[in-house]
Amino acid sequence: MADKPKHGLARGLTNYGDADFSLYLRRSFAKSMGYSDEILNRPVIGIAQSASGYNNCHRHFPELIEATKRGVLAAGGLPIDFPTISLGETFLNPTSMMYRNLMSMDVEEMVSAQPMDAVVLLGGCDKTLPAQLMGSASADIPAIHVVAGPMMTSLYKGERLGACTDCRRFWARYRAGEVSGTEISEVEGSLATTAGTCAVMGTASTMACIAETLGMILPGTASIPAVHADRLRAAEASGARAVELAQEKLTPSQIITEKSVENALRVLLAIGGSTNAIIHLTAVAGRRGIDISLDRLNAISDETPVLVDLKPTGPYYMEDLFAAGGLGPVLHELKPLLHLDCITVAGETLGERLATPPGYVDHDVVHHFDDPVYPQGGLVALFGSLAPDGAILKRSAAEESLFENEGRAVVFSSLADLADRIDDPDLDVTPDDFLVLQNAGPKSQSGMPEAGYLPIPGKLAKQGVKDMVRLSDARMSGTAFGTIILHIAPEAATGGPLSRVRNGDRIRLSVEDRRLDLLVDDAELAKRKATADLADPKRGYKRLYADHVLQAPEGCDFDFLKQDAE
Numbered sequence: 001m002a003d004k005p006k007h008g009l010a011r012g013l014t015n016y017g018d019a020d021f022s023l024y025l026r027r028s029f030a031k032s033m034g035y036s037d038e039i040l041n042r043p044v045i046g047i048a049q050s051a052s053g054y055n056n057c058h059r060h061f062p063e064l065i066e067a068t069k070r071g072v073l074a075a076g077g078l079p080i081d082f083p084t085i086s087l088g089e090t091f092l093n094p095t096s097m098m099y100r101n102l103m104s105m106d107v108e109e110m111v112s113a114q115p116m117d118a119v120v121l122l123g124g125c126d127k128t129l130p131a132q133l134m135g136s137a138s139a140d141i142p143a144i145h146v147v148a149g150p151m152m153t154s155l156y157k158g159e160r161l162g163a164c165t166d167c168r169r170f171w172a173r174y175r176a177g178e179v180s181g182t183e184i185s186e187v188e189g190s191l192a193t194t195a196g197t198c199a200v201m202g203t204a205s206t207m208a209c210i211a212e213t214l215g216m217i218l219p220g221t222a223s224i225p226a227v228h229a230d231r232l233r234a235a236e237a238s239g240a241r242a243v244e245l246a247q248e249k250l251t252p253s254q255i256i257t258e259k260s261v262e263n264a265l266r267v268l269l270a271i272g273g274s275t276n277a278i279i280h281l282t283a284v285a286g287r288r289g290i291d292i293s294l295d296r297l298n299a300i301s302d303e304t305p306v307l308v309d310l311k312p313t314g315p316y317y318m319e320d321l322f323a324a325g326g327l328g329p330v331l332h333e334l335k336p337l338l339h340l341d342c343i344t345v346a347g348e349t350l351g352e353r354l355a356t357p358p359g360y361v362d363h364d365v366v367h368h369f370d371d372p373v374y375p376q377g378g379l380v381a382l383f384g385s386l387a388p389d390g391a392i393l394k395r396s397a398a399e400e401s402l403f404e405n406e407g408r409a410v411v412f413s414s415l416a417d418l419a420d421r422i423d424d425p426d427l428d429v430t431p432d433d434f435l436v437l438q439n440a441g442p443k444s445q446s447g448m449p450e451a452g453y454l455p456i457p458g459k460l461a462k463q464g465v466k467d468m469v470r471l472s473d474a475r476m477s478g479t480a481f482g483t484i485i486l487h488i489a490p491e492a493a494t495g496g497p498l499s500r501v502r503n504g505d506r507i508r509l510s511v512e513d514r515r516l517d518l519l520v521d522d523a524e525l526a527k528r529k530a531t532a533d534l535a536d537p538k539r540g541y542k543r544l545y546a547d548h549v550l551q552a553p554e555g556c557d558f559d560f561l562k563q564d565a566e
């Protein structure tokens with residue numbers, strides 16, 4: 001019988017009551033796949049991959065897996081790929097967010113239960129990378145992530161289009177009667193035309209930049225387009241690096257630290273990143289016992305300008321960020337504010353990485369620190385009587401003239417109510433009103449969908465109204481633009497103040513003071529019955545979700561998955 005190595009296939013033996021028998025049986029079954037002794041004695045590098053026919057963003061994963069395997073083999077490891085759940089953003093009901101924690105559990109458990117000395121995780125579409133980061137942080141074996149990379153843009157009648165800011169822009173124009181049915185069908189075929197994740201600074205791109213800043217993907221790889229040959233080279237290099245990580249025993253707990261999380265938070269603000277990313281980063285950090293407070297977010301936001309001019313904040317796409325130099329130049333601009341002693345999966349510190357000048361940078365896309373796109377961070381947290389535990393506004397993608405404002409509430413009690421009435425010609429609404437959506441938070445029937453981008457009521461859209469103050473406990477796609485307040489906590493479904501707002505109430509927003517207040521006195525509020533609408537599924541994962549999901553300021557993770565639950 002072969003020697004018993006302390007690594008590789010000998011890790012985590014199946015329990016038959018006889019360890020030698022277990023290894024003998026495992027090797028025997030592995031040999032049925034044609035492996036030789038030489039290769040079975042190598043370090044095993046798992047490749048957690050999330051290809052799926054339901055995930056267009058990952059359609060190039062077969063060749064990405066091949067490239068990763070090539071890197072592992074060349075470096076002396078044995079690559080073994082395995083599937084996990086995949087979450088194709090637009091294919092899941094009621095929302096992919098509900099399944100992020102399920103995927104994180106799948107990743108954690110399969111990485112922990114199967115024998116591997118290190119793991120490469122291939123993901124990218126909105127919830128997949130957060131789920132994988134959460135899973136690898138909890139499993140805490142040597143891990144390196146590879147992101148899908150962004151889609152390329154395409155041209156429609158001479159106009160550059162990329163998912164998904166342009167998806168929403170055209171849909172709004174269609175609703176306003178400016179775009180015909182024929183044209184919207186043509187646009188449908190031109191928005192997402194290659195493999196890869198959404199082409200703008202949406203959630204997937206934001207999370208890729210966060211993963212690079214945290215140090216969980218190789219430096220310089222966040223923005224490489226999905227279809228670019230460099231993407232394959234990044235996968236190959238990541239596979240090779242995983243073999244070294246297995247020997248160095250460098251684990252996520254050494255990489256995801258309070259300091260690297262703060263760096264990631266700062267980069268999130270400097271890239272004008274997605275509102276969803278604050279939830280995901282909070283969840284990832286929570287897996288290592290690190291808390292992110294919204295007060296700290298505000299403090300960092302005040303001293304961190306937006307430097308990257310991508311949609312939905314500006315005119316450019318992710319492929320432009322890649323051509324402009326990638327995330328590296330952003331990190332160089334922020335260098336005085338970053339913790340430079342953070343170690344990365346490359347085995348170097350952030351400071352060592354940034355010791356080399358960035359080379360060519362297109363400063364139309366990545367601005368200098370003293371010539372920012374926006375003087376402060378992209379996101380800001382609001383607090384007040386309507387959001388005691390906080391709410392989020394992406395101020396860099398909002399209409400500044402609406403920031404200091406008081407308005408009359410026009411309330412929708414659920415997504416179904418919104419769908420029923422938003423285009424009713426008799427809806428009592430003016431452009432100065434605040435649209436309020438209730439019961440769209442994590443514990444609601446709808447499971448916190450990206451429905452916070454409430455459409456402009458049909459009759460106002462036709463008058464040319466482009467933006468209004470809109471607020472809810474829902475999320476919003478990172479690709480959307482508007483004065484939209486999200487993640488209100490506690491959510492309406494749990495009886496939070498949002499559930500007691502009624503038509504005609506006055507609400508005051510002050511971005512300067514970080515306030516969101518319901519101007520109704522306590523005696524009147526006490527008389528009102530909450531319109532709470534808690535989800536109450538009877539069985540399965542949805543029951544688990546309903547019982548254990550936390551609020552947005554805690555990352556919407558499950559209470560028992562946070563590290564301090566151990």
Ligand code: FES
Pocket residue numbers: 057088089090124125126196197198202204
């Ligand atoms: Fe996959 Fe946008 S749909 S990243």
